[in-house]
Amino acid sequence: xxxxxxxxxxxxxxxxxxxxxxxxxxxxxxxxxxxxxxxxxxxxxxxxxxxxxxxxxxxxxxxxxxxxxxxxxxxxxxxxxxxxxxxxxxxxxxxxxxxxxxxxxxxxxxxxxxxxxxxxxxxxxxxxxxxxxxxxxxxxxxxxxxxxxxxxxxxxxxxxxxxxxxxxxxxxxxxxxxxxxxxxxxxxxxxxxxxxxxxxxxxxxxxxxxxxxxxxxxxxxxxxxxxxxxxxxxxxxxxxxxxxxxxxxxxxxxxxxxxxxxxxxxxxxxxxxxxxxxxxxxxxxxxxxxxxxxxxxxxxxxxxxxxxxxxxxxxxxxxxxxxxxxxxxxxxxxxxxxxxxxxxxxxxxxxxxxxxxxxxxxxxxxxxxxxxxxxxxxxxxxxxxxxxxxxxxxxxxxxxxxxxxxxxxxxxxxxxxxxxxxxxxxxxxxxxxxxxxxxxxxxxxxxxxxxxxxxxxxxxxxxxxxxxxxxxxxxxxxxxxxxxxxxxxxxxxxxxxxxxxxxxxxxxxxxxxxxxxxxxxxxxxxxxxxxxxxxxxxxxxxxxxxxxxxxxxxxxxxxxxxxxxxxxxxxxxxxxxxxxxxxxxxxxxxxxxxxxxxxxxxxxxxxxxxxxxxxxxxxxxxxxxxxxxxxxxxxxxxxxxxxxxxxxxxxxxxxxxxxxxxxxxxxxxxxxxxxxxxxxxxxxxxxxxxxxxxxxxxxxxxxxxxxxxxxxxxxxxxxxxxxxxxxxxxxxxxxxxxxxxxxxxxxxxxxxxxxxxxxxxxxxxxxxxxxxxxxxxxxxxxxxxxx
Amino acid sequence: xxxxxxxxxxxxxxxxxxxxxxxxxxxxxxxxxxxxxxxxxxxxxxxxxxxxxxxxxxxxxxxxxxxxxxxxxxxxxxxxxxxxxxxxxxxxxxxxxxxxxxxxxxxxxxxxxxxxxxxxxxxxxxxxxxxxxxxxxxxxxxxxxxxxxxxxxxxxxxxxx
Ligand code: FES
Ligand code: FES
Numbered sequence: 001x002x003x004x005x006x007x008x009x010x011x012x013x014x015x016x017x018x019x020x021x022x023x024x025x026x027x028x029x030x031x032x033x034x035x036x037x038x039x040x041x042x043x044x045x046x047x048x049x050x051x052x053x054x055x056x057x058x059x060x061x062x063x064x065x066x067x068x069x070x071x072x073x074x075x076x077x078x079x080x081x082x083x084x085x086x087x088x089x090x091x092x093x094x095x096x097x098x099x100x101x102x103x104x105x106x107x108x109x110x111x112x113x114x115x116x117x118x119x120x121x122x123x124x125x126x127x128x129x130x131x132x133x134x135x136x137x138x139x140x141x142x143x144x145x146x147x148x149x150x151x152x153x154x155x156x157x158x159x160x161x162x163x164x165x166x167x168x169x170x171x172x173x174x175x176x177x178x179x180x181x182x183x184x185x186x187x188x189x190x191x192x193x194x195x196x197x198x199x200x201x202x203x204x205x206x207x208x209x210x211x212x213x214x215x216x217x218x219x220x221x222x223x224x225x226x227x228x229x230x231x232x233x234x235x236x237x238x239x240x241x242x243x244x245x246x247x248x249x250x251x252x253x254x255x256x257x258x259x260x261x262x263x264x265x266x267x268x269x270x271x272x273x274x275x276x277x278x279x280x281x282x283x284x285x286x287x288x289x290x291x292x293x294x295x296x297x298x299x300x301x302x303x304x305x306x307x308x309x310x311x312x313x314x315x316x317x318x319x320x321x322x323x324x325x326x327x328x329x330x331x332x333x334x335x336x337x338x339x340x341x342x343x344x345x346x347x348x349x350x351x352x353x354x355x356x357x358x359x360x361x362x363x364x365x366x367x368x369x370x371x372x373x374x375x376x377x378x379x380x381x382x383x384x385x386x387x388x389x390x391x392x393x394x395x396x397x398x399x400x401x402x403x404x405x406x407x408x409x410x411x412x413x414x415x416x417x418x419x420x421x422x423x424x425x426x427x428x429x430x431x432x433x434x435x436x437x438x439x440x441x442x443x444x445x446x447x448x449x450x451x452x453x454x455x456x457x458x459x460x461x462x463x464x465x466x467x468x469x470x471x472x473x474x475x476x477x478x479x480x481x482x483x484x485x486x487x488x489x490x491x492x493x494x495x496x497x498x499x500x501x502x503x504x505x506x507x508x509x510x511x512x513x514x515x516x517x518x519x520x521x522x523x524x525x526x527x528x529x530x531x532x533x534x535x536x537x538x539x540x541x542x543x544x545x546x547x548x549x550x551x552x553x554x555x556x557x558x559x560x561x562x563x564x565x566x567x568x569x570x571x572x573x574x575x576x577x578x579x580x581x582x583x584x585x586x587x588x589x590x591x592x593x594x595x596x597x598x599x600x601x602x603x604x605x606x607x608x609x610x611x612x613x614x615x616x617x618x619x620x621x622x623x624x625x626x627x628x629x630x631x632x633x634x635x636x637x638x639x640x641x642x643x644x645x646x647x648x649x650x651x652x653x654x655x656x657x658x659x660x661x662x663x664x665x666x667x668x669x670x671x672x673x674x675x676x677x678x679x680x681x682x683x684x685x686x687x688x689x690x691x692x693x694x695x696x697x698x699x700x701x702x703x704x705x706x707x708x709x710x711x712x713x714x715x716x717x718x719x720x721x722x723x724x725x726x727x728x729x730x731x732x733x734x735x736x737x738x739x740x741x742x743x744x745x746x747x748x749x750x751x752x753x754x755x756x757x758x759x760x761x762x763x764x765x766x767x768x769x770x771x772x773x774x775x776x777x778x779x780x781x782x783x784x785x786x787x
Numbered sequence: 788x789x790x791x792x793x794x795x796x797x798x799x800x801x802x803x804x805x806x807x808x809x810x811x812x813x814x815x816x817x818x819x820x821x822x823x824x825x826x827x828x829x830x831x832x833x834x835x836x837x838x839x840x841x842x843x844x845x846x847x848x849x850x851x852x853x854x855x856x857x858x859x860x861x862x863x864x865x866x867x868x869x870x871x872x873x874x875x876x877x878x879x880x881x882x883x884x885x886x887x888x889x890x891x892x893x894x895x896x897x898x899x900x901x902x903x904x905x906x907x908x909x910x911x912x913x914x915x916x917x918x919x920x921x922x923x924x925x926x927x928x929x930x931x932x933x934x935x936x937x938x939x940x941x942x943x944x945x946x947x948x
Contacts, residue, residue, distance in 0.1 A: 016880040019888025020872060020895065022822015022862035029821035122807070202826045202834060202889040202923050254824075254889030255923050287827035507887030507924045677883045677929060684926030708831035708921070716917035716927040721910075721945055746926075 006520035007737075010673035013512045015505070024252045027206035027223050028284050035208070035280035036065055038273065039124035040266065041114040041131050042292065043106035046140035046364035046701020047153065050106060053114055054132040061130055063123030065277055068115040068269070070103030076272075079263055080237035081329040082229075084478040085338050085360070088168035093360070095164075096156040098328040100238065100265045100272075106135065107155055107327035108364050109703055110292025115269055117281055140364040140701035144301060144322040147361050155327055155362040164325050164334065164360035169342040173415060177355040180316030184307035188390035193773045194378045196299035196324065196695040197688075198711060199371045201506070203254020204285035205294065209270030213278060217245050220271045224250040225260045225504050226544020229481070231536050233263040233331065239272055243536075246271075250534040253506035257685070258370040259294045260506065261546050262331035266293070291706040296695060297371020299324035300337060304382040306390055314405045316353040317345055319382065323360045326367035333369045334360060339477050340375030340465070340547075346414035347383045348425045348461045348639055349405040354415045364701040370546065372685055372747040376464040384460035384752035388759070389770055398756070399459055403429060411733075418465060420637045422730040425461060428663040429641045432459070435723050436643035436661035444645065444658075445764065454648040455658070456761025459641065462749040466741035467552030467636035467732070484631035485549065486540040487558035489518070489565050491624035493610035495603035497522075497529045499561075502542010503554030504533050508678070508743065510550060513671045517555060517737065521562050523589040524602055540627055548741030551670060552636050552732065559736045560628035568624060569605045575616045576600050576608060636732045636740035640664035644687075644753035648761045653782030655691055655758055661723040662749060667731040667740035675742045679724045682746020688714040689747075690754035694775045712775070793854050795820065796864030804851045810844075811835045813851035814861060822862040822892045826921070833920030836893040836900075837861045843900035845919070862892035865899070875899055875937045882942070884933035886924035894920050898934045907938050 003009040018024050055067040079098040086092055102111045114131050118124035141147040141155060147162040155162055168174070181187060208221040218241055224230050227248040234248075235241040253260060266283050273281040285293065300323050307316040323337035342356035391398035406425040413419045432438075441457050448455035468474075471482035486502040497518060503510055515529040533539060542554070566586060573591035574581040583594045592599035608615055609624040645659040662679055669675050692712035696704040705711040731738030751774060758776050762769045762785060772784045792801035795818060802817035814820045814837070823846055826834035835846040838860040865873040872880065875898050885891040894917070901908060901916045908916065913931050922930060936942045 012880055013883065015888070016885060017872070019885055019891050020862075020876040020879055021866050022820065022892050024822070024888050026821070026824075026889070028825075029815075031816075122805070200923055201887070202832060202921065203824070203887065204826065252888065255887040257923070284825075287829065287832070509886070673883050677886060677925060680926035680928040681886060681924045682926075685923070707829045708827050709829050713831075713921050713923070714926075715914075715921060716931060717911075717914040719914075719927055721931070722926065722928055 005526060006516055007670050009516060009671065011512055011516055011526065011671055013509045015509065015511045026203055026252045026254055027208060027221050030208055030221050032208065032210055032280035035282050036117050036119060036277060037121040037124050038115050038117045038270065038281050038283045039121065039128045040112040041116065041128040043102065043109060043111040043113055045106060045135055045137050046109050047138040048106050048135040049138060050102060050104060050113065051136055052134035055114060057132065058116055058127040058130040061123065061127035063119035064127045065117045067131070068101065068273065069113070070099055070101040073100040074103055076100065077238045079265060079268065080233050081334065082233065082331045082480050083335040084480065085165050085167055085334040086478060087165040088171055093165035093334055094159045095329060096159055100268050108366050109701060110366055111327065112265055117273055117277060142363055142365060142697045142699060142701050144324055144361040144363060147363050148359065155364055162362040164362055167338050167358045169338065169356045169416060173353055173355045177316045177318050177353045180353045181305065181307045181318065184315060185310040186308045186394060188306045188386055188393055189303065190386045190389050190771060191303045192382060192385060192771060194298045194300040194302065194381055195689060195774045196368070197297045197371055197693050198291055198695060199257040199259035199294060199297055200713060201255030201257055201259060204287055204290045205260065205264065205266065206284045207267045207270040208280060208282040209274035210280040211275040211278065217247065218271055218275065219247045219249065220267055221249045221251065222267050223253050223260050224248070225253065225256040225506055225546055227504065227534060227536050228502060228541050229544055230263050230267060234268050234271060238268045247537045250504060256506045257372040258297065258374055258546060262295055262369055288707055291711065292366055292703060295330040295367050295369035296326065297368060298378060299368050300378045302382050304386045306386045308390060312394060312396060312401060312404060314349050314351040317351050319345065319356050321358045323358055324365065324368050325360050325362050326365045327362060328367050330367035330369035333367060335479065336370050336375040341379050343416050343418045344376050344379040344463065344465060345383065345416050347380065348407060348463050350407045352415060356416065365697055372682065373744040376744065377748045377751060380462040380748050381752050385755060385771065388756045399429065402461055418635060421634055421733040423637060423639050423665060424728060424730050425639060427728040428639065428665050431663035431725055431728050432641040432643055432661060435663060435725050436659065438643070441645065448647050454650055454761040454765040456646050456648065456757040456759065456764060458644045458753040458755065458757030458760055460749065460752040460756060461639065461641050462745065463637055463639040464744060464748050465635035466548035466638055466744065467632050467735065468547035468549045469635060470633060471631050481543065483543055484629050485554040485557045486542045486627065486629045487554065487561045488540050488625065488627040489558065489561040491565055491606050493607055495524065495528060495606045498532055499529065499558055500532045500539040501554050501558060502539055502544065503550040504545040506545070508545065508550060509671065509674045513551065513674055514555065514558060516670055517558065518562055521559070522566065522602060523587055548743040551737065551739045552735055552741045553630060553632055555737055555739065556735045557628045557630035560630050561626045564626035564628065565624060568620065571620055572605045572608050572615065573600050576604065576614065633734040636667065636735070638664060638666050638740040638742065638745055640745060640749055642749040642753040644750065644757040646754065646757040646761055648758060648781060650765055650785065653778035653785065655776055655781060657687055657720055657754070660720060662746065663728060664726045664742065664745050665728045665730055666726050666742045667729055668738040669726055669729065670739065672726065675726055676724050678742045679746040680722055682744060683722055683750045684714050684719055685747045686750025687719060687754055690751040690774050691776050692718065789852065791851050791855050793857050793859055795859045796861060806852065808851045809847055810849040810851045810854050811846035814846060820861050820863050824889055824892060826889065831921065833893040833897060834890050836896040836920065838896060838900065843897055862895060865895060875902070878933040878937035882929050882933040882936055884925065884929045890920060890922040894922065894930055898937065902938055907940060910935065
């Protein structure tokens with residue numbers, strides 16, 4: 001029986017009503033009295049020396065309040081990077097300065113050069129056109145390997161080269177890995193590209209800065225996944241504003257997928273300019289601007305080798321990856337190809353020896369950072385593709401090869417420094433075989449062939465590290481932040497509850513699912529619980545939402561705070577009923593004395609806490625409000641198995657997804673409806689990466705895919721209905737809810753399934769193909785078929 | 788500046804505009820109807836879809852002046868005055884057809900136009916009709932399902948929530 005409330009119920013989302021009636025409250029919906037508008041003049045060359053920025057004509061244009069250039073920010077901090085990676089030789093990565101407005105040089109198309117603030121958006125835009133630029137164009141570096149050649153143009157003149165770092169993981173593993181390769185009965189090698197993507201949340205970024213002269217307080221309204229992180233980074237490192245004078249508000253946010261984690265120049269600009277002009281200053285990104293100013297994702301070039309023994313056991317993995325950082329280091333960029341990628345290279349398999357090498361490279365392109373999955377899709381893709389290739393070379397069934405090498409005992413310490421607490425990879429594979437109806441595939445292939453189409457089946461597994469992250473561990477790994485989460489649970493006198501969480505919802509439905517957890521714990525109706533997030537003025541310091549961490553870390557903080565509430569409420573109830581605290585039971589919103597018929601309602605206890613007339617004031621403070629900070633003991637490890645079935649039109653190379661099934665183990669599930677929705681969305685993004693999406697730069701560093709005319713977003717008719725299942729549940733062993741996180745799985749697990757399926761389809765048509773790089777556009781597939 | 792007047796959600800609306808003011812900006816900035824969204828600048832995403840004289844229109848591709856005298860309906864005009872959701876809105880909530888909600892107003896307005904034209908569309912017809920509406924969150928699964936349900940068709944055979 002499906003539950004109708006609490007943990008495990010598919011409760012309809014309360015936030016939907018405002019979104020469905022047009023009464024959501026997104027950042028661009030906020031307009032402040034007297035607000036001015038900024039337009040950024042952005043570089044249209046990828047690399048150049050800024051000889052002169054002549055703003056004199058623009059300054060005289062109608063409505064213009066002031067024109068800012070890089071010189072105005074020269075004495076302020078640059079945009080900080082939040083993660084320092086140490087290279088193979090024990091040296092810190094090369095870390096260039098990232099000015100708010102370009103100064104001296106421009107380094108990618110879209111680099112902001114000047115900012116015009118005017119009374120209206122149109123006036124600002126018109127005036128920007130009157131700025132005269134003298135830019136000496138320099139040769140651009142776009143290709144990563146070319147960027148590392150001797151004599152390549154340097155993106156940053158003050159760095160020794162375009163190499164950010166050369167990272168080895170685990171460096172001590174190299175000898176054992178090399179030995180395993182020497183002894184291998186079979187080695188499969190694959191070179192592949194993990195294509196550069198643009199996150200493209202449907203809401204473009206917006207920043208609105210405000211300054212109150214009388215109090216000296218700054219407010220920034222911004223489209224962020226983590227307002228406290230922005231407050232800390234911008235306040236402490238860029239503008240020098242102490243936290244108590246800076247409020248950051250991220251109201252309803254229209255999707256993020258990683259791209260709204262980072263601290264961006266436009267946020268710092270609007271905050272700065274609001275004070276300089278004593279006017280609120282607003283910026284709303286256009287989609288075209290988003291393509292050249294939002295951090296991009298992925299962009300890895302990898303060679304992976306898999307060694308197997310004579311019984312087809314995996315014995316070693318060795319990888320070499322080039323990871324594009326773009327022109328500057330975005331907030332968490334250095335951690336993505338390293339700690340979120342190298343640590344996942346064991347996948348679901350008990351490979352004893354693994355070595356991962358990553359060279360991070362500066363190029364004259366938009367900065368690259370986390371995008372849904374962040375490092376884990378790249379790890380999964382190469383591993384699951386090379387396994388499929390190995391199965392083909394060895395003539396064995398790809399599912400059997402995977403099963404044979406599955407990790408089956410937990411906890412399992414991988415050779416790449418993480419410990420999986422729990423999992424059951426056979427269970428999700430069994431479930432996948434059932435829900436994907438693999439038995440029926442042969443018949444479906446025949447039907448497709450009868451229509452003149454090639455049909456392929458692609459299977460893969462994935463594992464991810466979520467619930468990011470234990471602070472002491474990430475500190476050792478170079479994070480310049482803690483990754484705990486916080487919650488304040490405020491019980492009101494009449495029993496209603498307000499939860500202030502450091503997590504941030506930008507589509508995940510926390511207002512509903514977090515309330516379900518409280519409802520379950522206390523036994524009151526979820527309608528009595530309000531979830532508040534997104535404003536540093538009324539939520540405790542929190543790290544925000546990304547890395548599938550909200551429920552696992554933020555939810556755990558909320559559980560801890562609620563436990564404190566219940567403990568205190570139990571004491572009050574004991575006093576009210578003149579019973580021993582140890583005899584008090586809480587059930588369905590009532591406290592009772594075990595073995596008696598004495599009880600008091602939740603509301604009686606909460607009222608007593610705030611009207612403490614009959615109350616143990618000598619031992620207990622009045623009031624009922626608790627805060628908890630939760631720092632996870634480990635990552636969580638969601639895992640699963642995915643299957644894609646595709647049809648390829650041999651005439652055109654067009655691929656269609658006919659069926660897609662996902663069997664995930666997310667541990668315990670609070671709201672199955674929301675979890676399924678998260679998987680659906682992730683699969684769509686993964687299919688988008690596999691078939692449609694990809695950033696293309698030309699040799700001069702011009703982005704050729706800078707709008708929805710050229711960058712192919714998945715549309716409704718590119719996708720089928722999906723079959724998703726999350727009934728295989730091995731609860732996380734180290735957080736109180738036993739949850740693992742579900743936000744990224746779909747995007748991580750689906751690209752290899754699609755590519756495996758297309759390769760399988762083409763082989764069924766007699767084409768001897770081992771790999772096609774994503775996106776598998778009709779032209780690429782058609783060309784592959786031509787040999 | 789010229790003045791434009793039209794009927795928006797059944798009520799007369801007018802305002803001063805520039806010639807280049809888009810309908811979407813007039814709705815959002817002049818009338819404060821911020822339910823209609825802007826997701827792109829190339830008429831691709833459909834976040835801005837409203838009804839003009841009963842037809843679905845991308846409000847970012849039409850000048851406000853072109854809507855002079857027209858009957859405009861936006862997402863704010865879909866629910867009953869007492870707050871009861873329109874059947875399409877209700878189906879979106881029942882079937883989790885939205886996540887961040889940013890594409891949602893455009894999706895609902897497009898779906899309403901589709902069902903007015905074709906009261907019981909097939910899955911393929913729905914997917915085809917939504918070509919001009921991009922959603923980055925849902926993978927469209929639950930949007931298509933919600934529209935099927937809103938048209939009175941049985942969706943119980945469609946897997947998962
Ligand atoms: S804003 Fe109108 S189609 Fe994108
Ligand atoms: S619900 Fe977020 S874009 Fe559709």
